[in-house]
Amino acid sequence: MMIKKKLTLLSVFFKKNESSILTIMFLSIVADIFFPGASNDIRIFSITTIYIASIWFYKIKSRATFIFALFILAIMFILLLFTSTSANTEKAAVWLFFLIAIGIFQQMRER
Amino acid sequence: MKISKLNLLPLLIAIILFLIPFLWLRPGEMDLGGDGNRLYFYDPVSYLQLHTPYNIIPTGIGGDSISYYALPLVSLFAVLGYIVSIIHLFLGPATLLIGMVNGMKLSIAFISCYFIVKELFTYEYKLGKSIVKGITEISAIFAGLFYIFSPILINSGWDKAILSHIQIFLNPLMFLLLLRYFTTHKTLYLLGLLLVTFIFSLNFSYAAAPAFFAFYPLSFLFLFLYTKFIRKIRIPIKGLIVGGVVALLLNAFHIFPHVFNILSFGGDVSSSVFSDQTKFSRGLDYFTGIAPSVKASVGLLNLAQLRDIVLISLGFFIFPATILLSFLFNKKNKTRLLTGAFFLIVTFFATASITDIGFNFYKTLFYIPGFKMFRNFFAQWSFAQVFFYTLLFGQALGIVLHHTKKIYRILLLSFILTILSITAWPLMIGNFTNSINWLSKEISIVIQMDPQYEEALRFVREYPEDAKILSFPLTGPSYHVVAGKNGGAYVGPPMFSYIAGKNDFAGYESLFPFNEIFVNAAKKDNFLLIQKLLSILNIKYIFYNSDPYIYGENFLGFPYDYVKAFLPETQEGYKSFIEKFPINKAVSFGEKYHFYKISENIFLPHIFTATDTLYTNDPLNFQFVHQFSNEPRLAVFDTDDVLPQDGKGLFVETNNTNPLSHLLKNEHLHRHEPYISSKLGDIYYYLSVYKEKIHLWRLRNNFEEYPNFSFFYLSKRIFEISKWKDEMLILRKEWKEPKPWEFYAWYTYNSWEAIFARYEKSASDLIIWVNNSPSSNDWKKAVFIKLKEQFYQHHLLVITNIKGYREKKIGDRDYLFSYANKTFRNLIENLDVHIDDPSSISYTLPIPDDQLSDYDPYLEDAQNQLLEPFIDLEGKRLSPLKEQAKDGMIEFDTVRINEQKQYALQLHITQENIINKVQWMSSGQVKEERETSELEVYHLVGNNNAKITQDTGIVQKITNWKPKTQYLITFDYLTQGDDFIFSLYDRAYKFGLKNSLGANLMLQRLLNSNTWKNHQAIVTSAPDTEYGVIQFSGNSEKENSEIYIKNLSVVEIVYPKIYFKKVSKDQKAPTNPPKIIFKKINPTKYHIQVFGAKEQYTLVFLEKFNKNWKLQNPEKNTENMRGNLARLYGTISKYIVSLFIKNSGNEDKIVASHLNGDVKESNHNNIFLEPNTSETWGKDAIAEDRHFYVNGYANGWNIEPLDMDGKENYTLILEMTTQKQFYLFLPISLLTAIILFIVFVVNIFKKHEKNL
Secondary structure, eight states: OHHHHHHHHHHHHHHHTHHHHHHHHHHHHHHHHHSSSSOOHHHHHHHHHHHHHHHHHHTOOHHHHHHHHHHHHHHHHHHHHHHSSOHHHHHHHHHHHHHHHHHHHHHHHHO | OOOOHHHHHHHHHHHHHHHGGGGTSOTTEEEOOSSSOOHHHHOHHHHHHHTTTOOBOOSTTOOBOOOGGGHHHHHHHHHHHHHHHHHTOTTOHHHHHHHHHHHHHHHHHHHHHHHHHHHHHHHHSOOOSHHHHHHHHHHHHHHHHHHHTOHHHHTSOOTTOOGGGGHHHHHHHHHHHHHHHHHHOOHHHHHHHHHHHHHTGGGGSGGGHHHHHHHHHHHHHHHHHIIIIISOOOOOHHHHHHHHHHHHHHTHHHHHHHHHHHHSTTSHHHHHHHOHHIIIIIIIHHHHHHGGGOOHHHHHTTOOTTSOOOGGGGGGGHHHHHHHHHHHHOSOOHHHHHHHHHHHHHHHHHHOOSOHHHHHHHHHHTTSTTGGGGTTHHHHHHHHHHHHHHHHHHHHHHHHHHTSOHHHHHHHHHHHHHHHHHHHHHHHTTTTTTOBOTTSSSOBSEEEOOHHHHHHHHHHHHOSSOOEEEEEEEESSSOEEEEOTTSOEEEESOHHHHHSOOOEEEETGGGTTSHHHHHHHHHTTOHHHHHHHHHHTTEEEEEEEOOGGGSSGGGSSTTTTTGGGTSOSSHHHHHHHHHTSOEEEEEEETTTEEEEEEOTTTOOOSEEEOSEEEEESOHHHHTTOGGGOOOSSEEEEETTTOOOSSSTTEEEEOEEOOGGGGGTTOGGGOOOOOOOOSOTTSTTHHHHHHHHHHHHHHTTTOTTHHHHHHHHHHHHHHHHHHHHGGGOBOOOSOOOOOOTTOGGGGGGGSBHHHHHHHHHHHHHHHHHHHHHSOSOHHHHHHHHHHHHHHHHHHHHHHHHHHHTOOOSSTTHHHHHHHHHHHHHHHHHHHSOOOOOOTTEEEEEEEOOTTOOEEEEEEEEOTTSOOEEEEEEETTEEEOBSSSSOBTTEEEBOOEEEOSOSEEEEEEEEEOOBSOSSOOOEESSEEEEETTEEEEEEOSOTTOOTTOOOTTSSEEEEETTOOTTOEEEEEEEEEOTTOOEEEEEEETTOSSSOBOTTSOEEEEEEEEOOSSOEEEEEEEEOOTTOOOEEEEEEEOSSSSSEEEEEEEEEEEEEOOOOEEEEEOOSSOOOOOOOOEEEEEEEETTEEEEEEEOOOSOEEEEEOSOOOTTEEEEEEEEEOOSHHHHHHHHHHHHHHHHHHHHOOOOOOOOOEEEEEGGGTEEEEOOOOOSOOGGGGTTTTEEEESGGGEEEETTTEEEEEEOGGGGTTOSSEEEEEEETTHHHHHHHHHHHHHHHHHHHHHHHHHHHHHHHHHO
């Protein structure tokens, strides 16, 4: 009973802070791209898992994913312009790949 | 698909695209070179007659290689070429053919993509409104343009394009036909599709397997899902099955021979598919080597990999942006979602850079047999990637245009058109086909054929002997370089081989397995050996292209680079070089093309009977030891295959067991340069520590890879220091490896102590592993020498890094210096691998089974340079019979070998120091006292070790430093506690940095001692070296430091060969082999008439050994079911063929006589098909169990009188029996194609009638 109650409280907390949590998550993707060094699977898959969980929890539409993918594409453009095919550009490309994949999957389910 | 007004624009574009390539080349110009030559454009008829229908490699020593997969297309070229030559179009046949193929690539690809996108888009968007129709048209047209002008396809090798490059249009065309068949079930599409698979059979063959498997499985899956779940149409399963069977029959002529080849275990093709070695060395290793250069960002933008990102490339963001916008505008389009999913799949395969897990998954795929074909993955998947990108982009553009205002549409389309036009411009104006030969001085690849070279081609085609050619100037990859009339040059496989029908040794690679022997002999002007080589390679003519345009400034590197170190560097040099050959006649065509005929007494015909046979364990090299047989008609057998029945002619070569012989190519100097990405302080670094351990554990039984990867990981520790030194901690206490659960201590990996401790542990593990391995002691010692060299390299690197370390606390650097020095000095001193005295050389004597006897030892001493030699055979001293070598060979006391075992022996010789007098060149002070040099080195603090100048160190030039020679350098030194660097340079070493004396660094060691110490180093000098340089330079913090050197010596290490000749009581009786007349029917078949075969003899065929070359007795039937069936098939085919073709009517005429008339050549033919083609079907092969390797590469048969039922005069047919598979399956394919064509035409007529 206690656990259920705690889960409900947690759920309420997450729902109340939806915009903050999603912002943190999006920022963490951006931070990962700009973080120095090569890409890291633990970071990528952790954030991706959280993002997929958020889609389910917050009922995020594919539209949001594709808008975010456009934003990442813009980052990739800037990085390519200034750093050519640096590690950061490649991380942006990997995120773009993942977001398109997630978006396509979402849109298939939304139909 | 009816042509409507709306279709007119794309059709017009397609026609323009078809015509544009005709403007790329001027009349008579051709682009023929490259790895896979394009000579079928220049002379398709000769190419078809002489090369395409035979499973024989036409260059060098031959070999089997299936080439007939291009038969329909080359036949088509031949027909078209013939028609064009009749109607005399102004461009010339070859130029027209090239233009036509290029035009097809552009136009068919464009129009196919157009129709596919239109079809996909139309289904989702109803075409009610004209605006939608217009948008659909525009999107489909833009998709077509996007495909053909994609940077990936533009950079896909339009110059020197191999035949499979036609996949540019074949992929979309096949997809379109399949799509139409899946959605309409109309047989016409299936028939068309099947005919395409036949005409372009090459793209459905083993040769094009990567392209096929990258595109077709995914396309089929896409079409299946699209038809079943989006269009909700029944899949035409029956039609597909029938189509599959027909496709198999159509392509049976190449698929089945290839399948048999793959399943014939032990063959070349089979081993390339299944063997672990090729799976990893040519597959996974190559993949992991190039993968880091392939970028996901580049792939997502549809740009070409491994090219610079130019400003215009940034405009390609419009394509992914359009796709993303389409997903925002429309959620209902299922086709686009499906296309998007497939696009992501191909992008994953084409980039291999989607996360580390993805990359590791990709690597595991290489364990699947055959997957190594994707080692060059980005190129092989690129065509599929561009195709699915096109489908996705075409649909996305339609959606975006549909949802945007007119002004935005115009802007978007204008931008896309601008980007594509700028990208496509170089292709459209023909820049890609008019490119420059690689590494040349701006020499175009486009040529207009020189008429004088055409005359030379005719000469080769017509010379009567079945003999080979050696071409000069020799190239590395066995290419011919021929200047065209227009200033361009052909650089590609030798034309003599492909369109003149004679095997040509045009370069180093085609001289295999004698390539190293040849270039070394040429370097040393050893024409005795070269003569022997010309004989055993069946070389009758030397072709020399004296054109300075093709050898000299225009081609300084490729394709001559490696061989130039051995052969003359100028055309003038070549002229005098060729004059030294045993030639007696010259024919010239113009000023540039010369043929020299080899003297008849040197020449060995393609097929001959041997007059002498020898047996040895190293036939490849032994045949050049002229001292044991002067017979030119010599057959040298391998004792692993066969032993002499009477014991005569047996020679056992001793095996060299000196550890230093494993390092003849400076293997110990190899520098691993691992890429470091993980930070030592990261939490997951711990995982990579275990990954290394697991990797080594998996390699524990791999004697080559375990030491290599151990060295690699040792280097990794040092490179980690180089990269992270300023972030590394100094613990100032002993480091212990944290246990898995001690995660709180994982951070300590990021410390100097951890690096040194792990380095020591890895080194110690390797030492234990080597000691426990069951390998030979000499191999173990070689590994230890390599390891010690790694210690020396790494010690110096670490010290250099510590010098550049940013000190956090005072004394940190001193502490690190002391720690590093202690670690490495311990490692070096504990690894006790003293290099043996080079005056004592170890061997083993592998006596073959049942060959115990007396043996006469012979020591090879070609230069007469071995001083005071004697042999110690397990305690028994064998002395030379004469002090001086006779004819390069020293004979020793006879010795009795009476025990079946591997004997150990040692050769003792006296070796001299090549430095007669030590004369230091330096700015420092040199005092000579009692053979000790006291060298004072000035102001060397923080010197740059890479450069030697007169101010940095003390230098000794070694002038009598021979090329390609292994040396032992030893000296004693005392540095009084100061650091010094000992460096060794070679004038022509390829890898090290160059110093101011013009020599390149080979090795460097850090010296430091308070007492006299001895130092040893071994190196092999470069092939084209002139001198070596020894240098000592200071490396201490002091301004002046002193080093004492004594006993400096540089000694050549030699491994002279020792042969043990079995003593036979009787002299060899002179043999009287039968006389023969042979006639070439085609490259896979010879008729041999034998006269006077009274006793056993050896028949030699100077072509690469292949067990499928069989001698057949045409008069004896094979009495079994298979033989009966084969004869039945043979009889039927003979009857059918005789209805159309008669047997060759030309009478046998002797065209050449060799070896005093013992071997004659009848007039050779090149008949692919005649009634007699099947004459050997169901006939007995003879001496199959006595078919052996001879002379290290060729075929030899020991033929007994009983093999031919005691007959003395008879005919044998020598045939490459795998060619029969082609004769078996070709009629099936042809028949199917004819029937299919008739059905196709009938279908078209029926449809036409219906429409009427």
